[in-house]
Structures are given as structure tokens and as C-alpha cells.
Amino acid sequence: MARQSTLSGSVATLALGAGLLLDVAAAAAFGAGRDTDAFVAAARLPLAGTAVLLLLGNQVLVPTFATWAVTLEARRMRRLVTGTLLAAVGIGAALALALGALGPLLARVLAPGFDAEQTALTASLLWVMVWTLPLAAGCEVLRSWFNARAQVVVPAAMTVVMNLVAAGLVLTWPGDVRVLPLAYVVGSACQLLLVLAWAVVRGFRVARPRWRDPELVALPRLLARPSTAAGLNPLARVAETAIASFLAPGSATVLHYGNRLVSAVGGTVLFRSVMVAVLPRLTRAQVAGRRDEAAALATLGLRLMVAVSLPLTALTVVLAVPGVELLFGLGRFGESDARLLGLCVVVLALSFPASAVQRALLAPYYAARDTRVPLRNAVVGVAVDLALLPVAVLPLLGTGYEVLGVAAAFVAGNVANVVHAHHCLVGSELPRPRLDAAALRGSVLGALAVAAAAGAAWALGGGLAPLLPGSALRLVVAGAAGVVVLVLTVVVQRRASSGGRHRRTGGAGS
Structure with missing residues (x-):
């Protein structure tokens, strides 16, 4: 399991590098100002939807597909996976149409501090960016199918394609911020084509879905609570963007890049790599009733998380400011913006240990497909985050460092997640990971x-x-x-x- 986590993390590191290239190219081409703030506001809901899909795939679809593989015959499973794939893409397309039609209204809600010109630009960028949703939905279903079969390399690498294609478009047509959402859409389309082709090579076969199959009928109910829980954290990012719209121009852009960097390092390279290795095994052990094995796997997952998250936090804190200044201090992205972004990454990186422990403590619930506690856990973390936002930001008003207050509130929310998850697990009958x-x-x-x-x-x-x-x-x-x-x-x-x-x-x- 440690070897598989390392392999997945190594490939995810390549994806991190490609994502960093995309962000650096966008920062150098467009800087941090009114236009980029408009893009950040327009991208907030589509990127939030993509984050929700990623979490649903890892936390719900992977254990569900693993359970189907153990309990159902192969032909029925092919029908179920095909139905899941088609439904995900269809729902994503319908959601894209709805969000695009509501673009002008959403632009005013997402960034109430923008003037009329910025609001109009936000609405036009949103109409393009929303089409990443159906493409990402298809990718995450296929990625979950791979991960449930303990195949991690190509699913982890597919993000590299999306980021490289998008970065290429940004570098080819710099100067007009409207190329940014188009780059994300084209990159997502290339990503879906790659992962679908490789899935066919590895044995994926399309079968006519039976929409009345009890497993397929039950899946929306199974996804309901995790969807709400996964959507709460992006909702907090939406609230942060709304607050940043009232701050100095470029504040929303700096916060956006900081969240992307920390999410990529922690969520993609560390947390997802470990959970992809742990969750299918933990699911099979719990389904089979092997409690000792399940407890050992949960404990191993926690140990892996802690063993890496604390040193990773230390490394990020030491090198974030010089690293960000070197990589982002190019083109139209000024030195002061780069330094502020580096400090923002330092504060956000303090959330690594808490995020790692939270996911390890919630893993037994996802393996058992119990979605109630993870939902309550998300509510607690977001409530603490939003409650502390004004407390953390107000003392910094006028200093130019207001975004650091936003980052500090996010860290506090992660700590609240750990406290709540531990409290719930202690009183449950699920295997409890232990750390000596x-x-x-x-x-x-x-x-x-x-x-x-x-x-x-x-x-x-x-x-x-x-x-x-x-x-x-x-x-x-x-x-x-x-x-x-x-x-x-x-x-x-x-x-x-x-x-x-x-x-x-x-x-x-x-």
C-alpha cells in the first residue's frame, strides 16, 4: 500500500508541475488585477464543481465500484458503470446550461464588490468555463473505475494532459483573459479523450444501462450527503472570493493561486495518493467482515498521512516565499503580488496535518458508505471557517495583508474538522485508526x-x-x-x- 501511494504520489507530482506551469503562465500573461479577479470569480463555481466531483469519485464511487466488483457479476457491473458515466456527463451538461443562463445574476452574487464592467466580464467568462463540468464528470467516473481496480498511474497522470494543453493555449494567445476559460475547456476535453481511450485498452466496455437497477437507483441517495458535504468547502471558497472582491485589485487572484497551490500539493500529491491506496482495501476488508485487517489498514493510512504531512508542512513553510517569488515574479505578476502569494501559501500550508488526519479518520465511514458523519464534519469545518473570516480579516484591513486572514480562518476550519471526526469515531463501531x-x-x-x-x-x-x-x-x-x-x-x-x-x-x- 505504501508503494502504491508513492507511485500515485510521484505521478501526481508531475500533474502538480503541469498545473504549476499553467498558473505561472497565466500569472505572467495576465498579472493580478481586475481582469484576473473577474476570471477567478467566473471560475469559482466550475472549479468548485470539479473539486466536488473529485471528492465524490474518491470517497463514494471508488468504494462503490469496489463493492460491486466483489458482490456482483461482471456484466451487471458493466451496465452499472456505463449508466453512472452517462448520468454524470448528462447531469454535468444540464448544470452547465443552467449556470451559463444565470451568468449575469451569478456574477453579481459571486463578486458583489465588482463594478459593472467587471461584472459583465465575469458573466461572459463564466459562460465558457461551465463546460468543464460535464467533461470533468466523465473523467472522474472513469478515474474511479481505474482506482477501484488498483490502477493508479494513468488516472493520476491524466491531469497532466489537461494542464499542459491549457498552458499551451495561454502561452499561444496571451493578452486576452478570455483565453483562460477556453484553455480549461479544451484541456478538459483532451483529458477525457485520453482517459476514455486508456479505459477501453484496460478492459472497459460500454453496456446498455438498466436505469431501474436497484444499485443505480440507490446511487443518487448515496451521493446526496457527500455531494452536500463536498460542496460546503467550495462554498466557503465562494464566500472568500466575495469578500476579496471588496479588497484591493488582485486580492481574489492571489487567494485563488494560493488555494490552488496548497490544494495541489496536499490534496493531489499527498492525501489523494494515500487514500487511493487505502480506501479500496479498507472497503473490501469491511465488506468481508475482517475487522482486524480493517483496523490495521485504517491505522496504516493514518500513519502514512502523519509521516508525510508534518515534514511537508515544514518544507513548504521554509521555501514557499522564495519559491513563489521565483516562479510567479514574472511578466505582469509584480514582486509585491508574488511575496503576498508566498505568505498566503505559508499560512495555508499549516492546514496540511489537520487535513491529512481528517481524511484518515473519515476513511472508515467512506469504506462503509456511511455518509452522515462526513456531512456533519463538513458542516462543522465550514461553519468555523466562515464564522472566523470577519474576525481574522478585520484586524488586517488597510495593511495589504487581508488575504492572510482569510487563509488563517481556513486553517482553523480544518482543525475543527479533526476534532469533530475524532469525537464521532470514538463513539462508533467502525475500525479506529490509532497513532502511537x-x-x-x-x-x-x-x-x-x-x-x-x-x-x-x-x-x-x-x-x-x-x-x-x-x-x-x-x-x-x-x-x-x-x-x-x-x-x-x-x-x-x-x-x-x-x-x-x-x-x-x-x-x-x-
């Missing part, structure tokens, strides 16, 4: 070692400046040092854990 003091201590020491290695390498890396541009080389050296120490700490923790288990087994046997 030695594992936590090892992760904390690993985080300190990563921070020290990356910081020292950054401080000493200036001496190699004649070989490459100074900042670029220093960033590469510091990042490499941090990653090497991160890998070493994980290996040491794994060996220590294995040694402890061996000693305990040996003692019991003798």
Missing part, C-alpha cells in the same frame, strides 16, 4: 530535520550562483535537501516500526 506516541514523535522530529536541512541549504546555496541563476539554484538545492531528509525520516520511521513489531512478536512467541 513514537510515530508522532518521529514525524515531528522529521519535520524539524526537513526544515533545518532546507533552511541551511537555502542559506548556503548562494555560493553556487555562478553555475545557474542564484535564486533558482538555491531553491533547487534547498528543495532537494528537504526532500532527501523527508524520505530518510519516513524510511527510519518505517524501520523503527517494523523493528518494534518484530520484537513484540518475538517476545510473545518465546
Whole structure:
């Protein structure tokens, strides 16, 4: 499971690089100002829908497809998966039409601080951007089909195609912000074609769906609560964009890039990679009634999350500001905007450990297809986030750092998620993941070692400046040092854990 998580995470890192290229290209071409704020507002609902689809696929469709594979015959499963795919694309297209028709109204709601010209631009960009929804829906159903079969490489890599195609269009036609939503749509279409072609190669066959099949009829009810829960976090991002529309021009853009960077590093590379490996196995163990195995898998998932999330947080905090200044301080994206974005990433990265633990604690519920607790958990986190937004932003008004208050409220919401998830799991009959003091201590020491290695390498890396541009080389050296120490700490923790288990087994046997 650790090897599969590493493989999926490695491929997801390539997708992160491609997404970073897209963001850097857009930032260099359009900067951070009124037009880009309009795009951020227009993209907020479509990107929120895509995030919801990603979570539904990982949390509901993967365990559902895994359950069907264990309990149903192959022909019926093909009909069910085909029906799920067609329904997802159809619903996505209907939603796109509805959102596009409501564009002018939504533009005023999403960004109430915009003037008439910005509002009109937002509505026109929204009409194009919404067509990513049916394309993303098809991709996520197929990705879930792959992941339920423990095939992770191509599903993790398909985002690379979308980002590279979109970045190519942005670089080809810079100067007009209207190319941005078009780039996302074209990239999403190429992504869907790739994943569909590979699914056919790997055995996917279209079958005539039976819409009255009890499993297909029950699926909307199964998706209802997770859809609401998954939609709450993007709803909070919508509220943040609305607040940013009243701040200085470019604030919504900076917050948008910060959320994308942190979501890509944490959600795509770390959290999703681990959960893709854990959830199908945990589902099969719980369906088969193997409680000891389920508890061991849940515990392993939590240990993997903590072992990586704390050092990753330390590495991000140390290198976020110089890294963002180097990558985003290009073209029309000013130095002050790049520094503010780097500080925003530092604050948002503090959510990594809480997000990791939250997902590990909720995994047994998703494996059991129990969606009530995850919904309540999402409500708690978003409520805390929104309640703290004015408290965190008001003291910073007029300083130019208001977006840092928005980021701090987001971190507090993640901490509330962990407290609630732990409270619910303690009182349930589901397998409870456990984290011993030695594992936590090892992760904390690993985080300190990563921070020290990356910081020292950054401080000493200036001496190699004649070989490459100074900042670029220093960033590469510091990042490499941090990653090497991160890998070493994980290996040491794994060996220590294995040694402890061996000693305990040996003692019991003798």
C-alpha cells in the first residue's frame, strides 16, 4: 500500500508541475488585477464543481465500484458503470446550461464588490468555463473505475494532459483573459479523450444501462450527503472570493493561486495518493467482515498521512516565499503580488496535518458508505471557517495583508474538522485508526530535520550562483535537501516500526 501511494504520489507530482506551469503562465500573461479577479470569480463555481466531483469519485464511487466488483457479476457491473458515466456527463451538461443562463445574476452574487464592467466580464467568462463540468464528470467516473481496480498511474497522470494543453493555449494567445476559460475547456476535453481511450485498452466496455437497477437507483441517495458535504468547502471558497472582491485589485487572484497551490500539493500529491491506496482495501476488508485487517489498514493510512504531512508542512513553510517569488515574479505578476502569494501559501500550508488526519479518520465511514458523519464534519469545518473570516480579516484591513486572514480562518476550519471526526469515531463501531506516541514523535522530529536541512541549504546555496541563476539554484538545492531528509525520516520511521513489531512478536512467541 505504501508503494502504491508513492507511485500515485510521484505521478501526481508531475500533474502538480503541469498545473504549476499553467498558473505561472497565466500569472505572467495576465498579472493580478481586475481582469484576473473577474476570471477567478467566473471560475469559482466550475472549479468548485470539479473539486466536488473529485471528492465524490474518491470517497463514494471508488468504494462503490469496489463493492460491486466483489458482490456482483461482471456484466451487471458493466451496465452499472456505463449508466453512472452517462448520468454524470448528462447531469454535468444540464448544470452547465443552467449556470451559463444565470451568468449575469451569478456574477453579481459571486463578486458583489465588482463594478459593472467587471461584472459583465465575469458573466461572459463564466459562460465558457461551465463546460468543464460535464467533461470533468466523465473523467472522474472513469478515474474511479481505474482506482477501484488498483490502477493508479494513468488516472493520476491524466491531469497532466489537461494542464499542459491549457498552458499551451495561454502561452499561444496571451493578452486576452478570455483565453483562460477556453484553455480549461479544451484541456478538459483532451483529458477525457485520453482517459476514455486508456479505459477501453484496460478492459472497459460500454453496456446498455438498466436505469431501474436497484444499485443505480440507490446511487443518487448515496451521493446526496457527500455531494452536500463536498460542496460546503467550495462554498466557503465562494464566500472568500466575495469578500476579496471588496479588497484591493488582485486580492481574489492571489487567494485563488494560493488555494490552488496548497490544494495541489496536499490534496493531489499527498492525501489523494494515500487514500487511493487505502480506501479500496479498507472497503473490501469491511465488506468481508475482517475487522482486524480493517483496523490495521485504517491505522496504516493514518500513519502514512502523519509521516508525510508534518515534514511537508515544514518544507513548504521554509521555501514557499522564495519559491513563489521565483516562479510567479514574472511578466505582469509584480514582486509585491508574488511575496503576498508566498505568505498566503505559508499560512495555508499549516492546514496540511489537520487535513491529512481528517481524511484518515473519515476513511472508515467512506469504506462503509456511511455518509452522515462526513456531512456533519463538513458542516462543522465550514461553519468555523466562515464564522472566523470577519474576525481574522478585520484586524488586517488597510495593511495589504487581508488575504492572510482569510487563509488563517481556513486553517482553523480544518482543525475543527479533526476534532469533530475524532469525537464521532470514538463513539462508533467502525475500525479506529490509532497513532502511537513514537510515530508522532518521529514525524515531528522529521519535520524539524526537513526544515533545518532546507533552511541551511537555502542559506548556503548562494555560493553556487555562478553555475545557474542564484535564486533558482538555491531553491533547487534547498528543495532537494528537504526532500532527501523527508524520505530518510519516513524510511527510519518505517524501520523503527517494523523493528518494534518484530520484537513484540518475538517476545510473545518465546
